[in-house]
Amino acid sequence: MGEQQHVKFPQEVIDEYAALGVDLPALFSAGHLGNRMGVQIMEASAERVVGTMPVEGNTQPYGLLHGGASAVLAETLGSVGAMLHGGSSKIAVGVDLNCTHHRGARSGLVTGVATPLHRGRSTATYEIVISDEQGRRVCSARLTCMLREVGPLAAADLPQAGRIDGA
Secondary structure (H helix, E strand, C coil): CCCCCCCECCHHHHHHHHCCCECHHHHCCCHHHHHHCCCEEEEECCCCEEEEEECCCCECCCCCECHHHHHHHHHHHHHHHHHHHHCCCEEEEEEEEEEEECCCCCCCEEEEEEEEEEECCCEEEEEEEEECCCCCEEEEEEEEEEEEECCCCCHHHCCHHHECCCC
């Protein structure tokens, strides 16, 4: 559950990371927490990030999707967009997350779509809309990430799965 498969990245982003010796699709994941919660990224670019998460296993005591689970999905999607906007020399660090919960969900999958509100040199802000399988809005969120310079990504510093040479 939560394994990343077939994430669609723009070719120019794949090429940018490949030039650094990084296999972005192999490296990419929703992180340990996102994986435990079953988050799956379906599409990823600086302009739009789409992901899903099961309601089952992510509920509060009343059987409804936990608001914190919606926050995890929102921050994951917005952070991915900000990371892709920042490029290979920056990391995205969430500094503000706001979530408004509109309705409950008891089963199925919820889908989040993150789109940019602001993409600057040092910050990026994304709006994330989370909907149920009937297309009804479950949550509206806004995430602002600080973009920190880290220098060029070094393939040697990555887990083996992200290295093109596999070494």
